[in-house]
Amino acid sequence: xxxxxxxxxxxxxxxxxxxxxxxxxxxxxxxxxxxxxxxxxxxxxxxxxxxxxxxxxxxxxxxxxxxxxxxxxxxxxxxxxxxxxxxxxxxxxxxxxxxxxxxxxxxxxxxxxx
Amino acid sequence: xxxxxxxxxxxxxxxxxxxxxxxxxxxxxxxxxxxxxxxxxxxxxxxxxxxxxxxxxxxxxxxxxxxxxxxxxxxxxxxxxxxxxxxxxxxxxxxxxxxxxxxxxxxxxxxxx
Numbered sequence: 001x002x003x004x005x006x007x008x009x010x011x012x013x014x015x016x017x018x019x020x021x022x023x024x025x026x027x028x029x030x031x032x033x034x035x036x037x038x039x040x041x042x043x044x045x046x047x048x049x050x051x052x053x054x055x056x057x058x059x060x061x062x063x064x065x066x067x068x069x070x071x072x073x074x075x076x077x078x079x080x081x082x083x084x085x086x087x088x089x090x091x092x093x094x095x096x097x098x099x100x101x102x103x104x105x106x107x108x109x110x111x112x113x114x
Numbered sequence: 115x116x117x118x119x120x121x122x123x124x125x126x127x128x129x130x131x132x133x134x135x136x137x138x139x140x141x142x143x144x145x146x147x148x149x150x151x152x153x154x155x156x157x158x159x160x161x162x163x164x165x166x167x168x169x170x171x172x173x174x175x176x177x178x179x180x181x182x183x184x185x186x187x188x189x190x191x192x193x194x195x196x197x198x199x200x201x202x203x204x205x206x207x208x209x210x211x212x213x214x215x216x217x218x219x220x221x222x223x224x225x226x227x
Contacts, residue, residue, distance in 0.1 A: 002156060033215075042218070043157075045216065056213075056214050102159050102162075103213070105157040106156050107154075
């Protein structure tokens with residue numbers, strides 16, 4: 001158990017809908033990362049928050065947004081869902097900024113868009 | 115742009131050594147990582163190497179880094195069936211405040227008894 005929790009574990013929804021994925025980082029970790037894992041694209045970095053502030057952005061679509069709350073949990077919002085958004089979404093947390101960055105991954109949320 | 119490449123599949127017999135190879139693109143990456151993903155689970159950091167090192171050994175794991183060729187390898191000695199998983203190579207190309215990782219697509223290691 002990494003100490004990172006993600007809910008829900010599975011989510012099935014329809015095209016055009018909006019969903020929210022939730023992540024609670026390890027106790028004391030200030031940094032939260034979101035990654036998308038799909039068969040064709042592999043594991044892609046989406047976005048990073050550090051202590052409530054957006055720190056880095058990767059291949060995140062405009063239909064997607066995230067935030068980190070004062071209690072450090074984070075939510076990833078996916079809207080106008082398309083079939084191609086079906087994927088595993090991982091949250092990771094770390095305590096540090098900087099070059100050495102051990103990230104602890106949650107178990108993921110599997111999103112299926114029908 | 116950044117790209118990390120690794121072969122997709124590797125099959126070995128129990129007791130043999132496994133070698134998983136990876137090439138990365140960003141020479142400024144200070145740390146390079148190997149993560150392991152077991153079925154239905156998230157990724158777990160297996161080991162890492164600092165870019166000024168050529169080799170790092172950790173029990174059955176040996177990491178070799180050829181910085182000139184931007185080539186990283188992970189050797190698992192005496193591979194066991196429990197080592198069956200997907201292994202991801204990753205680099206952290208941005209120093210300072212950005213710690214996101216760039217991952218390869220993963221090598222699926224199958225260990226036959």
